[in-house]
Amino acid sequence: MAAPAASHGVSVEVNGEQVELEVPARRLLVHFLRDDLGLTGTHVGCDTGNCGACTVHLNGEPVKSCMLLAVQADGARIATVEGLAADGELTALQRSFNEHHALQCGYCTPGMLMSATALLERNPRPSEEEVRVALQGNICRCTGYVNIVEAVVAAGGGA
Amino acid sequence: MTTVTEQPARTLEKGYVGQSIPRKEDKRLVQGLGTFFDDVRRHGMGYVHFVRSPYAHAKIVSIDVSKALELDGVYGTITGDEVAISTDPFFEMSVEPGGNIKDYALAVGRVRHMGEPVAAVCAATRELARDAAELVEVSYDELPVLVEAEESLKNEVVLHEDAGSNVVWSGVFEWGDVDQALAEADHVVRIERLHFNRFASTPLECAGALVEYDRGTGEWTLHCNHQMPGIGAIWMAPSLRVGIDKLRFVTQDIGGAFGNKICLHPQYVVLCLLARKLGRPVQWTEWRTDQHTANAHGNERTFLDVEVAVKADGEMTGFKVRALDDCGAFPRYEPLGCIIWAQVTPGMYGWRNIKVDFTQVCTNKSPVSPNRGYSRMQHLWLTERIVDIVAAELGLDPVEVRKKNYVKTEQMPYETPNGCVYDSGDYAAALDIALDLVDHGSIEERRREAASRGKLLGFGIGSTLDSGTNNFGQSTLLNPDLQFSGNNEAASVKLDIFGEVVVTLGTVPQGQGHETTAAQVVADILGCSPDQVNVRRGHDTWFNSHAGFSGTYASQFAFTGLGAVKGASELLREEMVQLAAAVLQAPVEAIELADGMARIKDGPEEAALPFMALGAIVNANNAFLPPDFNPTLNHRYVCRPYFGMVDTEKKTGQLTLTYATQIHAAVVEVDPDTGEVEIVDYAAVDDCGVRINPQIVEGQVHGATAHAIGAALSEEFVYDEEGTLLTSNFYDYHVPHAMDMPPLKTGAMESPSPVAPLGAKGMGEGGGGGIHCICAAIQDALATAGKPIVSTSCNPPHRVWAMLRDPESSRAGVAVVSK
Numbered sequence: 001m002a003a004p005a006a007s008h009g010v011s012v013e014v015n016g017e018q019v020e021l022e023v024p025a026r027r028l029l030v031h032f033l034r035d036d037l038g039l040t041g042t043h044v045g046c047d048t049g050n051c052g053a054c055t056v057h058l059n060g061e062p063v064k065s066c067m068l069l070a071v072q073a074d075g076a077r078i079a080t081v082e083g084l085a086a087d088g089e090l091t092a093l094q095r096s097f098n099e100h101h102a103l104q105c106g107y108c109t110p111g112m113l114m115s116a117t118a119l120l121e122r123n124p125r126p127s128e129e130e131v132r133v134a135l136q137g138n139i140c141r142c143t144g145y146v147n148i149v150e151a152v153v154a155a156g157g158g159a
Numbered sequence: 160m161t162t163v164t165e166q167p168a169r170t171l172e173k174g175y176v177g178q179s180i181p182r183k184e185d186k187r188l189v190q191g192l193g194t195f196f197d198d199v200r201r202h203g204m205g206y207v208h209f210v211r212s213p214y215a216h217a218k219i220v221s222i223d224v225s226k227a228l229e230l231d232g233v234y235g236t237i238t239g240d241e242v243a244i245s246t247d248p249f250f251e252m253s254v255e256p257g258g259n260i261k262d263y264a265l266a267v268g269r270v271r272h273m274g275e276p277v278a279a280v281c282a283a284t285r286e287l288a289r290d291a292a293e294l295v296e297v298s299y300d301e302l303p304v305l306v307e308a309e310e311s312l313k314n315e316v317v318l319h320e321d322a323g324s325n326v327v328w329s330g331v332f333e334w335g336d337v338d339q340a341l342a343e344a345d346h347v348v349r350i351e352r353l354h355f356n357r358f359a360s361t362p363l364e365c366a367g368a369l370v371e372y373d374r375g376t377g378e379w380t381l382h383c384n385h386q387m388p389g390i391g392a393i394w395m396a397p398s399l400r401v402g403i404d405k406l407r408f409v410t411q412d413i414g415g416a417f418g419n420k421i422c423l424h425p426q427y428v429v430l431c432l433l434a435r436k437l438g439r440p441v442q443w444t445e446w447r448t449d450q451h452t453a454n455a456h457g458n459e460r461t462f463l464d465v466e467v468a469v470k471a472d473g474e475m476t477g478f479k480v481r482a483l484d485d486c487g488a489f490p491r492y493e494p495l496g497c498i499i500w501a502q503v504t505p506g507m508y509g510w511r512n513i514k515v516d517f518t519q520v521c522t523n524k525s526p527v528s529p530n531r532g533y534s535r536m537q538h539l540w541l542t543e544r545i546v547d548i549v550a551a552e553l554g555l556d557p558v559e560v561r562k563k564n565y566v567k568t569e570q571m572p573y574e575t576p577n578g579c580v581y582d583s584g585d586y587a588a589a590l591d592i593a594l595d596l597v598d599h600g601s602i603e604e605r606r607r608e609a610a611s612r613g614k615l616l617g618f619g620i621g622s623t624l625d626s627g628t629n630n631f632g633q634s635t636l637l638n639p640d641l642q643f644s645g646n647n648e649a650a651s652v653k654l655d656i657f658g659e660v661v662v663t664l665g666t667v668p669q670g671q672g673h674e675t676t677a678a679q680v681v682a683d684i685l686g687c688s689p690d691q692v693n694v695r696r697g698h699d700t701w702f703n704s705h706a707g708f709s710g711t712y713a714s715q716f717a718f719t720g721l722g723a724v725k726g727a728s729e730l731l732r733e734e735m736v737q738l739a740a741a742v743l744q745a746p747v748e749a750i751e752l753a754d755g756m757a758r759i760k761d762g763p764e765e766a767a768l769p770f771m772a773l774g775a776i777v778n779a780n781n782a783f784l785p786p787d788f789n790p791t792l793n794h795r796y797v798c799r800p801y802f803g804m805v806d807t808e809k810k811t812g813q814l815t816l817t818y819a820t821q822i823h824a825a826v827v828e829v830d831p832d833t834g835e836v837e838i839v840d841y842a843a844v845d846d847c848g849v850r851i852n853p854q855i856v857e858g859q860v861h862g863a864t865a866h867a868i869g870a871a872l873s874e875e876f877v878y879d880e881e882g883t884l885l886t887s888n889f890y891d892y893h894v895p896h897a898m899d900m901p902p903l904k905t906g907a908m909e910s911p912s913p914v915a916p917l918g919a920k921g922m923g924e925g926g927g928g929g930i931h932c933i934c935a936a937i938q939d940a941l942a943t944a945g946k947p948i949v950s951t952s953c954n955p956p957h958r959v960w961a962m963l964r965d966p967e968s969s970r971a972g973v974a975v976v977s978k
Contacts, residue, residue, distance in 0.1 A: 041191015044197070048889055050890060084189075084191075098185040105362070105414045107412075107415060108414075139363060139894055140363070141361060141417075141866075142363075143858060144864055144868075146861045
């Protein structure tokens with residue numbers, strides 16, 4: 001039997017731009033984004049898929065990019081935190097994070113924003129409970145989630 | 160938010176200070192445009208992976224790196240033998256026996272905890288470095304393992320042969336006369352054993368650095384997330400046998416630290432050696448499992464043979480205790496934890512007679528490091544456990560007994576039995592705010608309602624102090640030969656050529672919002688908007704804006720960090736006024752700085768110079784300035800708080816300068832079938848004096864509360880008898896998620912500090928109030944179920960369930976002798 005290929009061509013759309021690259025077969029999607037594409041806004045906070053700092057959108061769905069190989073994203077559409085304010089204007093959610101002091105160190109923030117953006121896309125006016133459920137895969141060690149939840153609820157127009 | 164605001168005696172006029180202006184840092188961070196150390200790239204850099212011990216205690220028989228070196232793309236390796244030749248052991252702070260411990264950057268001859276680095280591999284990619292590390296063959300001879308401090312004390316197995324004992328440091332602290340207090344007491348309450356469990360704040364960003372070596376100058380640059388570079392350099396430079404000027408620390412954004420990024424010097428020395436040896440930049444990013452296994456745990460502490468003197472009316476006059484601290488395999492920042500607790504010796508209480516017999520030992524567990532609430536939190540947990548156990552055993556009300564024994568506001572400033580000065584506060588008033596927030600009056604009714612649903616409801620208080628701005632002279636109470644005392648922090652402020660106000664800090668923020676609060680202070684002094692003030696991100700040794708103790712730790716930015724900013728801004732302001740007076744040909748008293756201009760007060764509109772004009776004159780258009788007037792518009796200021804000397808005989812002194820108050824109150828419901836604890840109501844009240852930015856203060860309160868809730872209910876580093884860590888990642892070590900956090904109510908009051916430059920006290924660490932109040936609430940909830948005593952700080956369901964099943968065994972260690 002032939003040895004498995006050590007690398008594969010990967011073609012993905014990242015934040016609206018088409019990218020084609022040969023990547024090692026074992027490279028994680030998060031390291032592909034960070035190390036190969038220089039999109040360092042997506043962070044790594046654990047090695048077990050618990051923390052959600054690496055959350056990106058894969059074909060519109062939030063996924064943990066440390067739990068996927070880059071080759072598994074072949075043909076997919078990916079959105080990262082850098083794509084949120086691509087036109088230079090912060091989104092309502094990003095502004096809300098600033099206004100509500102929903103970040104301290106900012107390390108979990110990209111993942112939080114991507115999970116919350118996906119929530120707001122499918123549920124534009126989430127309740128506090130719905131926000132907490134949607135963010136339970138994202139760990140924050142600074143804020144106790146209080147202001148994050150408030151910021152997401154407010155961005156959805158809730159009080 | 161409930162705010163009870165006394166009129167603070169501000170040294171600044173009302174302006175931006177005191178306002179919740181949104182943070183300046185956020186704009187980059189919400190776009191993923193922050194720069195964390197792992198984002199930094201260099202051409203030709205190598206990735207480092209550590210080879211770690213699978214054993215808790217073993218002799219290293221041999222290390223063979225040849226197979227790793229054969230792999231294509233591996234740049235090189237390093238082992239303990241090489242480290243032992245090319246470096247000196249790190250400086251130890253303890254007297255003997257701990258002072259004789261030899262701690263190198265890699266294990267030399269023996270491993271003493273699971274995950275201890277024994278070698279490192281550097282390769283072209285992260286993946287390759289990891290693969291190559293797998294090929295390093297290490298042969299070990301296992302040794303007997305010590306995981307319990309009380310076992311370690313027996314010295315049947317000794318971890319450090321050079322020390323000849325597992326004891327790092329021991330000493331007796333006694334203030335007042337506790338034996339007399341016990342003899343004169345109406346009740347003596349005895350508690351045999353209390354145990355503060357091992358946990359850590361586990362910042363989401365792990366440790367790491369990218370290190371470059373310049374062969375021409377012999378200088379290293381560390382792009383890193385060390386939170387205390389001043390002290391880091393003091394450890395590293397002598398070990399590397401170089402001057403401190405050879406180490407440049409650069410930090411940018413840091414993904415949380417909480418004290419856990421203070422003891423990174425062993426790993427950083429390995430990186431320095433590899434960068435020099437391999438002639439290329441090297442990068443190391445710690446894995447989560449490695450951080451949990453082998454970096455920075457909080458101090459674990461056992462309190463033995465507690466005796467408390469109580470008068471008939473509920474007044475507590477003193478206590479004594481034996482404290483046994485477990486610092487893990489190496490005393491890295493230790494034995495400082497053996498004295499730091501003494502900043503809050505009597506907690507918030509009027510106890511005048513206290514005796515603490517303190518011993519710290521090594522065990523085969525991860526080394527500890529400072530961890531949010533460092534060492535005081537453990538001690539405050541003790542004082543709060545004492546109060547609630549005494550209250551429960553003597554049938555006293557936990558609120559009334561606190562109010563009776565709290566230091567009173569009219570006693571402020573209050574000198575503790577060991578010479579610390581509680582600067583300001585009104586503890587009883589803060590407690591009342593907390594009680595209101597959780598509707599304390601309805602507790603009994605809620606208890607009955609919960610009982611009707613089969614739940615046990617309990618209420619608890621955690622009253623704590625966050626002592627800030629520490630006096631390094633307290634280290635001499637442990638080791639009189641140490642040459643540390645006082646504290647300092649630096650900042651520089653300049654007006655640049657186009658009128659830009661540029662601030663550099665010596666501090667190393669990790670989410671505390673220093674860029675914003677510093678800008679608020681500068682803006683008020685210079686009469687401009689915080690938007691006009693550019694506070695440089697992070698710390699850079701080359702900015703010359705640091706001092707010997709620079710860093711972000713010990714709840715002190717509000718004092719020393721902002722004190723330095725204030726001092727530098729005032730120097731700049733003075734020059735700007737002088738310059739404007741010279742240019743506008745007016746007396747200096749007539750000049751005011753406002754709206755980004757220097758102008759003549761009540762003068763004509765044209766009698767005004769925008770900052771740009773001032774900056775341009777000095778920096779680029781200065782020929783007309785007289786020779787005896789040489790403004791630089793560039794000022795560095797070092798804030799050096801005054802402490803006086805400590806008394807090493809009496810073990811007294813001003814160990815720290817400010818004391819922020821935190822009162823936490825929790826209402827919990829316990830499921831008697833499962834032992835599960837649900838927090839149904841929670842309030843945290845903070846009094847940190849003047850709040851520079853109330854929203855940031857509240858954010859710190861939220862964060863400290865979340866850490867405490869995690870520590871109280873789930874977070875624990877659990878070891879088996881072989882010294883294997885069983886909770887080495889976020890699966891097994893459960894930190895609070897959004898669904899775990901109860902709604903938090905916060906309250907605040909402001910008792911300005913009379914000693915701090917801005918009246919503001921450090922408050923970021925909190926005092927672990929959440930741990931204390933949840934322990935108290937669980938004990939209260941179980942009062943009708945056999946009245947067990949909560950004797951551990953972490954109470955996951957299995958421990959609560961055990962208390963419910965067998966309340967008697969927890970009660971066996973508690974006794975009351977009444978006269």
